Amino acid sequence: MTSEPALVERWRSLLSSYNEVAGHLERALQETHGLTMGEFETLDRLITVTCEKRRMQELAADMYLSQSALSRTVARLEKGGLVRRSLCEDDRRGIFVSVTEEGLQRHADARATHRAILAEHLGTSAPAG
Template identity: 55%
Template sequence: MPTRASSPAPGAVVDEWRTLLDRHAKVSCALEKTLQHEHGIGLSEFEILDRLVDANQGSYRMSDLASDIYLSQSALSRAVARLESDGLVHRSMCTDDRRAIFVCLSDEGRKVHQEARPTHREVLGETWDASDA
């Protein structure tokens, strides 16, 4: 654990924090706007699809997804409900633990992700570098 003498000055930490928040806002807003305009999904929905594509067999335990996606439980539930109503995912109960719910990628969800992924990566690359300026 750092001592007070070796800790950065409080003002420097605040400046770094604000820089990080500013960068996050710029990148997130650009991704949100472009994904919505070009693919009809928001950034949260894309992130869920992206995690499901990377997951084992396109399925993710809802509680694990909540801890990995940086959304509140209620925001995640709403985003999954939107994806489900669009036919991009479906939910299923765990056979071993009836309290657990899995979010599963549909074929249509895989297709939407495949179409949106290059857009996401392009905007991410462009805005990440530009947010340093």
């Protein structure tokens, strides 16, 4: 069994690693593509699903953002023309989010930066494409 001090040290090491990588990602994505890390992650999760749109509740369940933080993130992306929100026809309380053509392009451009930063800081080579 792992001792308590060793367990705490592993946790602190994990936090330090996360904070270092997240800081590099945040700066690179913002400076190069005008996206926050949360905005990129939202686009990335929308694009990697097999359907053309997702319910906000499903997206929130998959992400580390709270429902209100995700709502603010989606509002910024929508204001920038990168996503579109629409009401569910069957349940007017439900909101769908879909990526626009501009959002697809911004994501494609930012994806290379995102993957390069991950590769640099997590010790693997950057994947092609």
